[in-house]
Amino acid sequence: MVDIQTENKIKEPRITLVGAGPGDADLITLKGIKALKTADVVLYDALVNEELLEFAPENAHKVYVGKRSGDHSYSQDAINKLMIDYALNYGHVVRLKGGDPFVFGRGYEELDHAASYSIKTEVIPGISSSIAVPGLQGIPVTHRGKSESFWVVTGTTADGRVSGDLYEAARTNATIVVLMGLHKLAEITRIFKNEGKGKLPVAVIQSGSTENEKIGVGIIDTIVEIVEEQKIKAPALIVIGEVVSLHPLYQPIKEFYDIVAEE
Numbered sequence: 001m002v003d004i005q006t007e008n009k010i011k012e013p014r015i016t017l018v019g020a021g022p023g024d025a026d027l028i029t030l031k032g033i034k035a036l037k038t039a040d041v042v043l044y045d046a047l048v049n050e051e052l053l054e055f056a057p058e059n060a061h062k063v064y065v066g067k068r069s070g071d072h073s074y075s076q077d078a079i080n081k082l083m084i085d086y087a088l089n090y091g092h093v094v095r096l097k098g099g100d101p102f103v104f105g106r107g108y109e110e111l112d113h114a115a116s117y118s119i120k121t122e123v124i125p126g127i128s129s130s131i132a133v134p135g136l137q138g139i140p141v142t143h144r145g146k147s148e149s150f151w152v153v154t155g156t157t158a159d160g161r162v163s164g165d166l167y168e169a170a171r172t173n174a175t176i177v178v179l180m181g182l183h184k185l186a187e188i189t190r191i192f193k194n195e196g197k198g199k200l201p202v203a204v205i206q207s208g209s210t211e212n213e214k215i216g217v218g219i220i221d222t223i224v225e226i227v228e229e230q231k232i233k234a235p236a237l238i239v240i241g242e243v244v245s246l247h248p249l250y251q252p253i254k255e256f257y258d259i260v261a262e263e
Contacts (some may be wrong), residue, residue, distance in 0.1 A: 011091030019126015047098030133208030155181015
């Protein structure tokens, strides 16, 4: 009989970064599922739908490592070390990350750390919430006559400040998608108000693609109050730009301001 520990130790260590998509388990790629089916270990984040763990072999180790706003069960350094230790001792580690690993997922840091140990790696992209979540609500990030480009910006930098890119983005006509910015919403709206864009349409979408999805639609001047009234919570993303005016919930707002303008 082969000793299980011995068998594990002779497996080739390798790491696969897999994007789990925005939340709905059905939105992972087929290639991501294939990787999970061959995993010896799955290290998964807080924003990953745990239904996806069912694709991993029953005897695979499933390890929760946190990583969301307000929930850092493991530091990035700790995750990097776990990833290497499991790969060396068990074989194939699937690092399952919400959205896409390279869109504010710190995927390259993990890839680079694995490379320093000469461990074979592979990247399987995921559907990014920055595009998919607005799209599922019928909000395109680009649309002829309304937006020729889009920016994806983090709401908060590593030192806890609002990203400086938002100041630049507010001066453009692009669609702005802000990730991890809900608790900075008031500060973000002030940036746009200072650019004279208080009437610019904006949507805040909670838990996009999941059963807990909720949306608030308004304008820069009113969105903070709308989010509070509707009790929208993190995780949520913010979509700012004329494309939000295409959402059905924006039509009453448009009609109201058209009436005011006529008066």
